[in-house]
Amino acid sequence: GQQVMQIPQYQHVQEGEDFTTYCNSSTTLSNIQWYKQRPGGHPVFLIQLVKSGEVKKQKRLTFQFGEAKKNSSLHITATQTTDVGTYFCAPLLRGNKLVFGAGTILRVKS
Amino acid sequence: GAGVSQSPSNKVTEKGKDVELRCDPISGHTALYWYRQSLGQGLEFLIYFQGNSAPDKSGLPSDRFSAERTGGSVSTLTIQRTQQEDSAVYLCASSLDAGWETQYFGPGTRLLVL
Structure with missing residues (x-):
């Protein structure tokens, strides 16, 4: 069946370093969403990507959708302690359902 | 306006007891989802509703789990004869419509579950 792989599972960075999480699918995706969950909180929508090769920015966050629409990435420039949390990708898969990846846990050392 | 609310916020129960978890979605949202999240883990899809119907129940772990939605609004997730492995955070989400919303x-x- 369709599967989504999100890597890495965990990353611990020094404040000010960059961070990237990747979401990979074996099949072409129609669109993909990204969510952030702060420790002890609930997932909150960040962005949706629809077009092949699309790039969207939110301040220090850059989201990309691959040309073949089989992968996506979230890049954070110069991490801050407020970036701590778990980042989930959620592609729309067959069955018209968002399927959440396993998430990447980000920890930031100050 | 108000967001999605869930009750209770915390529930401690004894193994073998039944529990009911409630979700109040955002008004006007036709789709409602239930997920389970164990400590430090990802989101495990359980079931979703479109209106009062559940097109996809594929994530329910066993027949001890059931859910219903009435009036296209409130949903209840029921776990019968709880087991210790049922211990987790149960998250509810709603969206305007199903799919990419x-x-x-x-x-x-x-x-x-103790």
Whole structure:
């Protein structure tokens, strides 16, 4: 069946370093969403990507959708302690359902 | 307006007891989702509703789990004869429609089965 792989599972960075999480699918995706969950909180929508090769920015966050629409990435420039949390990708898969990846846990050392 | 609300926020129960978890979605949202999240883990899809119908129940772990939605609004997730492995945070989300619409999550119910 369709599967989504999100890597890495965990990353611990020094404040000010960059961070990237990747979401990979074996099949072409129609669109993909990204969510952030702060420790002890609930997932909150960040962005949706629809077009092949699309790039969207939110301040220090850059989201990309691959040309073949089989992968996506979230890049954070110069991490801050407020970036701590778990980042989930959620592609729309067959069955018209968002399927959440396993998430990447980000920890930031100050 | 109000977001998604869930009750109770915390529930401690004894193994073998039944529990009911409630979700109040955002008004006007036709789709409602239930997920389970164990400590430090990802989101495990359980079931979703479109209106009062559940087109996809594929994530329910066993027949001890059931859910219903009435009036296209409130949903209840029931776990019968709880087991210790049922301990987790149960998250509810709603969206305007099913599919690609943004999901808005509630704060979750933290369930502990002793």
